[in-house]
Amino acid sequence: QKEVEQDPGPLSVPEGAIVSLNCTYSNSAFQYFMWYRQYSRKGPELLMYTYSSGNKEDGRFTAQVDKSSKYISLFIRDSQPSDSATYLCAMRTQGAQKLVFGQGTRLTINP
Amino acid sequence: EAQVTQNPRYLITVTGKKLTVTCSQNMNHEYMSWYRQDPGLGLRQIYYSMNVEVTDKGDVPEGYKVSRKEKRNFPLILESPSPNQTSLYFCASSGELGDRGNNEQYFGPGTRLTVT
Numbered sequence: 001q002k003e004v005e006q007d008p009g010p011l012s013v014p015e016g017a018i019v020s021l022n023c024t025y026s027n028s029a030f031q032y033f034m035w036y037r038q039y040s041r042k043g044p045e046l047l048m049y050t051y052s053s054g055n056k057e058d059g060r061f062t063a064q065v066d067k068s069s070k071y072i073s074l075f076i077r078d079s080q081p082s083d084s085a086t087y088l089c090a091m092r093t094q095g096a097q098k099l100v101f102g103q104g105t106r107l108t109i110n111p
Numbered sequence: 112e113a114q115v116t117q118n119p120r121y122l123i124t125v126t127g128k129k130l131t132v133t134c135s136q137n138m139n140h141e142y143m144s145w146y147r148q149d150p151g152l153g154l155r156q157i158y159y160s161m162n163v164e165v166t167d168k169g170d171v172p173e174g175y176k177v178s179r180k181e182k183r184n185f186p187l188i189l190e191s192p193s194p195n196q197t198s199l200y201f202c203a204s205s206g207e208l209g210d211r212g213n214n215e216q217y218f219g220p221g222t223r224l225t226v227t
Contacts, residue, residue, distance in 0.1 A: 008151060043115070043201050043218030044154070088153065097142050097161065097205070098169075099216060103153035 003027050006089055006102030015111050019076040023089035023102045026070065030091040030100075033065050035074045038086040038104065047087070048074065079109045113138045115219035117202050123225045124192055132187045132222050134202030142205045143185040144169070144216070145177065147198040154201065160185055192226040199223050 006023045013019055021035075031052055036044035048063040050056045050072075056063045062075040072091075076083055089102040115136045124130055136143065144159040146169075156169030160179040174196055176188040185204075189196060202219040 006153070041221070043203075043220050045218070046215040049215070097207075098144075098156065098159065101154040103151060 001026060002103075003100050004089060004091060004102045007105055008103045010106040010108060012108045012110060013079060015079060015081060015109055017079050017109075019079050019083070019107060019109075021074040021076075021087050021089075021105050021107070023072050023091075024070055025072075025091060025100075027091075027093070027100075028067070028070065029093040031094045032092045033063070033072050034090040034099070035061075035063055036088040036090060036101075038088060040085075044088055081109045081111050084108045113217065115202055115204055115217050117200075117219035117222050119222060120220060121223050123227065125227055126193055127191050130189050130192060130224075132189075132200060132202075132224070134185045134187065134219060135183050136185075136202075136204040136217065137183065138204060138206070138217065139182065140204035140206050140217075141182070142207070143179065144203045145175070145185070145187045146201045146203065147171065148201060148221075149198050157187070157200075192224075194226050197224060197226050 004025045033050045035047045037047045038044040050063045050065050053065045053067045060077045064073045086104045086106045088104040090099040092099050118133045141162045145157040146154045148154050155171045157175050158177040160166045166177050200222045203216040205216045
């Protein structure tokens with residue numbers, strides 16, 4: 001079993017839809033949770049970061065962490081074609097430098 | 112501009128022919144890492160370095176070597192490439208990942224390697 005599981009998709013939705021991307025994990029020691037966005041032919045870029053449980057909002061993006069269920073989510077409101085990319089969840093334990101990544105979900109927003 | 116650069120961006124080679132992929136960062140970061148990205152498997156860490164002359168294996172180190180003689184550079188060496196090393200490779204760097212902030216790893220643009 002992988003430490004971090006993420007549905008690879010692909011996921012295709014119409015412009016304006018609410019998108020939900022999810023990851024589950026098995027290591028209860030994970031404390032730091034991140035979402036990276038990767039455009040085609042580019043390296044991943046940090047989109048959002050959350051420490052421990054709770055929600056964090058940044059514009060159209062909301063990250064949620066439910067440590068009791070070992071489940072994290074990224075919501076995109078009013079999705080735009082420019083949001084089309086692969087989204088990778090990543091997480092790490094306290095004091096660790098190493099990030100553990102999910103497989104990535106390929107998302108397409110159709111105009 | 113803060114960035115991680117990799118060269119070459121694309122490389123086609125033959126089995127057994129030694130190659131080096133260079134990686135350089137201009138942010139004075141201590142931590143550098145190499146990943147490979149394969150469909151359905153996500154990003155897997157090959158090797159990492161906590162600082163100059165300090166390197167260690169990641170999850171998939173077989174067939175790869177690294178060195179860290181200068182803080183800014185972290186080359187990836189394939190002594191005898193094989194077709195199963197065909198992949199997309201990323202170099203990344205970060206400062207010390209603190210408890211409250213700076214969780215960002217900066218990634219290079221990637222190197223697509225094909226071994227025939």
